[in-house]
Amino acid sequence: EVQLVESGGGLVQPGGSLRLSCAASGFTFDDYAMSWVRQAPGKGLEWVSTISGNGGSTYYAESMKGRFTISRDNAKNTLYLQMNSLKSEDTAVYYCAKILSWNENTGWINEYDYWGQGTQVTVSS
Numbered sequence: 001e002v003q004l005v006e007s008g009g010g011l012v013q014p015g016g017s018l019r020l021s022c023a024a025s026g027f028t029f030d031d032y033a034m035s036w037v038r039q040a041p042g043k044g045l046e047w048v049s050t051i052s053g054n055g056g057s058t059y060y061a062e063s064m065k066g067r068f069t070i071s072r073d074n075a076k077n078t079l080y081l082q083m084n085s086l087k088s089e090d091t092a093v094y095y096c097a098k099i100l101s102w103n104e105n106t107g108w109i110n111e112y113d114y115w116g117q118g119t120q121v122t123v124s125s
Contacts, residue, residue, distance in 0.1 A: 002026035009119030022079040022096030030074040038092035059107035093118040
């Protein structure tokens with residue numbers, strides 16, 4: 001059974017940092033690219049970042065470039081998202097998602113097949 005369990009969310013002041021983790025199980029972790037996707041209150045899903053199975057390719061949404069860093073530890077079956085210089089507009093539930101199909105050359109994702117339950121990030125003074 002595939003499981004994705006996020007952790008690390010919380011309340012942080014503007015300008016602060018958080019590191020999210022996603023513990024994966026039930027599949028061969030390094031065979032699959034992974035993404036972080038977020039959903040702000042009252043809004044739809046927003047793609048944040050993607051990393052290839054071996055970690056060699058990464059992609060970011062424009063508004064996250066330079067502030068967020070996606071990484072993975074395949075020995076620990078864990079995906080990470082380091083978030084720095086957080087802004088109030090980063091407030092959202094953050095989900096990790098397993099990618100079923102994508103184009104590694106362009107970063108275009110065709111299909112996700114599993115999602116975690118999400119972790120809340122609130123950026124507020």
